Amino acid sequence: MKNSTFLRPSLVVIGIASIRYDKRGIGESSIANLDESKLTFDDYVEDASNWVTFIKKDKRFSSISIAGHSEGSLIGMLASTKNVDKFISVSGAGEPIDQILKKQLTQLPEKLKTESYVIIDSLKNGNTVNNINPNLSALFRKSVQPYLISWIKYNPVNEINKLTIPFLVIQGDMDIQVDTDNAKNLSPKSAVIIKVMNHVLKNVTSKEDLSSYNNPELPINTELVEVISNFIFKK
Template sequence: MKKLYYFILLFSLTMFAQYEKKEITINETITGNLYTPETNKKPNLVILLAGSGPTDRNGNQVGMANNSLKFLAEELAKNNTAVYTYDKRTVALLKQGKIKEATSISFNDFITDAETVLNHFQKEKKYRKIIIAGHSQGSLIGMIAIQKKGDAFISIAGPAHSIDKTITDQIAKQAPFLKKEVEDNFKILSEGKTFENKNPMLESIFNKEVQPFLTSWIHYNPQEEIAKLTIPTLILNGTRDIQVGTKDAELLKQAQPKAELQIITDMNHILKKVNDDTTENYATYSNPELPIMQELVNSITVFLKTL
């Protein structure tokens, strides 16, 4: 009966925990929301990094709002964890009308931004532990940014291969007749060169503006980077992720044997619960009302309590 009482008490505190959301600007390209729980103790802080593309602090892109990162930040704040989510540099520059600057970003700029955010909050000395949690592309950014200093790392739906192999494998499954051309294009980029793409089917991948970005990204291998970590690490993925499969999570675990691996049943790439239906899976990417899976929140919360 005593154990039941404490369980009910803990459940009630979690359900009704309050938090404050405040916009924080760190520099001209980094602005986001800080979710601060109402607690008398120093909370842990999770810096949440978004995935690929022009993704904002809530996990949304133009025409594709799902609020995945917003929901995750809110749920963690309800569990007495502070969270900072910020717009990617691409989004910040586009909001400022700096289109040319937005298209000349390198992958290293994203790493620099994550390091800047980490340094900012470390200097404040308001938090017990500071953790970087990276989603998708943000996983690779985070595992590099936290290597110099940081308390823990969380990979959420993070790829295990360099971007050239990831894209080549995707093309091989969807359009195998394009695989050889894609491989040849990436070989050129890996040598630091650019080229004129003459195949309209590959324009979204290899257009002239994005080639320098791919060149800066291609040299990072997630398995090599996560192997460098000496801090507590949690690797998360879902069985319904149609972008980054559970095999990637397993490979990251092999590269970093001390990490904790958790596979969440029925969770897709944007952290929502779906069934086998592929149509339903894609539909969640534009559903800002559908909540994220509670199992994800629970897994992160339990991990944070062990730090």
């Protein structure tokens, strides 16, 4: 879960242990000569599932909950089908990534937007695209396209409805990256919308205020900690 470094101290105080790890290929989980073209979304799901298997063997823990933030929300859903007691989605998407990408790219110049949409539609159909405009290569370079294809096939709403365990959906109303409609898509009747919380789980007065993204001194939203802990401890 992203930002779990800030969440962990607050949970420890109330008796909730947590395991955090860098995503495969990043930070302490970096892999020498990693072939990006071989990386898939399911690899991340497998990594999360392997951690669950590891924790399950440790008798110190009475239950296991997965909390997935942003992209990790869908990863957490898919990894919560076995040996997991509860699932928590924080700032998670409530629609497939192809739809999200199209919304995020609406501000591009018309030509680039059209090219982007064509690429996205091709990836949704399982087909890679060879000729990529250099202005779009950061997002759609050939080596990352297999990953996007493996991600697009999942609809978060379908996946969360497959869960047979209790789940909680949390969303901040100051999130500029994922709006509250996503949370309501995932959990129409019980999504928890936290006021003044943004995508990095900090309190802000404006969605456009991105200073909190690079300010580790700002505390995490206290209501978030309370909502998560109440859900985990609820029998």
